[in-house]
Amino acid sequence: MSATQPVDLHSAAAEQAHEIAVARKDILRIATAGSVDDGKSTLIGRLLYDSKAVFEDQYEAVERASAGGDYVNLALLTDGLRAEREQGITIDVAYRYFATPRRTFILADTPGHVQYTRNMVTGASTADLAIVLVDARKGMLEQSRRHAFLASLLRVPHLVVAVNKMDLVDWSEQTFEAIRDEFTAFAAKLDVPDLTVVPISALHGDNVVRRSEHSPWYEGSSLLHHLEHVHVASDRNLVDVRFPVQYVIRPQSDAHHDYRGYAGTVASGVLRTGDEVQVLPSGLTTTIAGIDGPRGPIDEAFAPMAVTVRLADDLDVSRGDLICRPSNAPHVTQDLDALVSWMTDEPLRPRQRLAVKHTTRSVRAVVKDVQYRLDVNTLHRQPEAGELGLNDIGRVRLRTTQPLFVDEYARNRVTGRFILVDEATNATVGAGMLVPGS
Known part of the structure; x- marks a missing residue:
């Protein structure tokens, strides 16, 4: 110069x-x-x-x-x-x-x-x-x-x-x-x-x-x-597209009266404008019309970016729904098989009712059984335990009232985990990691 x-x-x-x-x-x-x-x-x-x-x-x-x-x-x-x-x-x-x-x-x-x-x-x-x-x-x-x-x-x-x-x-x-x-x-x-x-x-x-x-x-x-x-x-998992919808954005101003976007954080995979996607639980398919970041439109989004996705078709999409690729969808299930870390004094027992928060979706669940408690010092399983106490980790099966869209934790740490909430106190009482079913 x-x-x-x-x-x-x-x-x-x-x-x-x-x-x-x-x-x-x-x-x-x-x-x-x-x-x-x-x-x-x-x-x-x-x-x-x-x-x-x-x-x-x-x-x-x-x-x-x-x-x-x-x-x-x-x-x-x-x-x-x-x-x-x-x-x-x-x-x-x-x-x-x-x-x-x-x-x-x-x-x-x-x-x-x-x-x-x-x-x-x-x-x-x-x-x-x-x-x-x-x-x-x-x-x-x-x-x-x-x-x-x-x-x-x-x-x-x-x-x-x-x-x-x-x-x-x-x-x-x-x-x-x-x-x-x-x-x-x-x-x-x-x-x-x-x-x-x-x-x-x-x-x-x-x-x-x-x-x-x-x-x-x-x-x-x-x-x-x-x-x-x-x-x-x-x-980072850039293969499995997982976008849990957190919020539906519909501005009330006249200038943006046609705008409808779905805000959330990309859990995994890469979203690009023009990609064919599927919305769960409806199963309807459409394409991505556009992706908006904090500073305006962007061509692609990947984990852990927070973005707003616009779809080509006017589908019924709300908080708790999940956007994925049609050929690569998560498991849709009401039966959860998980390793649970228990975080409160009152033990986790079979037939207990709890709320499950998984990504942006919240459902109610009942504990079917406690298969074993894990000794985190020796790695031995204790099938005779029957319950989990404070700080215990064990394998637990739950049944939810509505389907969740899940992956195994080993494959996806976001869609493979959940928290358990006591509905009476709204306190977080446990954290779960989904494992392959027995």
């Missing part, structure tokens, strides 16, 4: 805004889990601090609260509840947000205690990647196995084992390899498609954001580098 040419500031700003928007699209959802005192809160604090996601005044407040020790207690950045700080443990699921130039991260900080299994299920149900912390001095514990099993049960595609407190075992390569080999052998029994093991010291920051000189024998990348580069786009 010559010195006499004016600089188009508006164009430059627009280009920068576009680059930021593209960067922000690449979001990685992370669930963390670990036993008590494994240093999970310290690790999250370190990620927040080293990625510049902590304000200076926040850091100074934590520095003062650390009571002048050798190291700043970064765990205080994350253990926000007073009860958590007093006990020195994490007891609630908290979501943290931070970003690097490459990626945006949503991090679910889940408790490690056995009595908070339901919180781990909540945090990991939407995660792309799970980090399980292991104390290098203690090795694999029962909790470590439980968290790995829950991550595989919830079909989290990527699992990272962070072997923490390596500084307390003098960065012993033998200690790290023993834990890595034991975890790899255990993961082989589960359905874990991608396992990575990283030696770290969250307190000192070794191998968290940058490679550490204390582990010359470790040839992998730092934890943050792995989080920035792990490939998650291929994990």
Whole structure:
């Protein structure tokens, strides 16, 4: 550009805004889990601090609260509840947000205690990647196995084992390899498609954001580098078109009196203008006349975009209906066979009546039977259980009053899951993952 040419500031700003928007699209959802005192809160604090996601005044407040020790207690950045700080443990699921130039991260900080299994299920149900912390001095514990099993049960595609407190075992390569080999052998029994093991010291920051000189024998990348580069786009289901209708848009203004659109979030697959689609439960077919995004018409939409779909024909479509491809429809059924995580004190028993919320559709259901309870430590089935108590996971069969449009959870994590609601209190009492029928 010559010195006499004016600089188009508006164009430059627009280009920068576009680059930021593209960067922000690449979001990685992370669930963390670990036993008590494994240093999970310290690790999250370190990620927040080293990625510049902590304000200076926040850091100074934590520095003062650390009571002048050798190291700043970064765990205080994350253990926000007073009860958590007093006990020195994490007891609630908290979501943290931070970003690097490459990626945006949503991090679910889940408790490690056995009595908070339901919180781990909540945090990991939407995660792309799970980090399980292991104390290098203690090795694999029962909790470590439980968290790995829950991550595989919830079909989290990527699992990272962070072997923490390596500084307390003098960065012993033998200690790290023993834990890595034991975890790899255990993961082989589960359905874990991608396992990575990283030696770290969250307190000192070794191998968290940058490679550490204390582990010359470790040839992998730092934890943050792995989080920035792990490939998650291929994990999304782009084959099965599933669009649950959330809301019917019919503007009342004269200018748009002919407009009728169906708003929702694409669960899976790719929707394109001109595609032939089918609407369930009616089974009627039509084509997509247009797709509107937040900033106007777009040519195609894919998960997890929120869009409004316009259809070529004036069909009777309402909230709870589902748009799919005629040749690739979900199962239409009133019988649900699922692994259920029970989340309340009152047990789940046969003949119990509950409300089921599946995508945008709500129906009533009755529990037909509890086939078995799962021991999440040994992976053994307990068919004699007969009911599920708080934090239990078991296989349950339900019968709904109206059909649902479902896929197996292993194939589609959106249409393969549901929540159970107590109709009397409107409280969420369970979460279910659909499995193949017996």
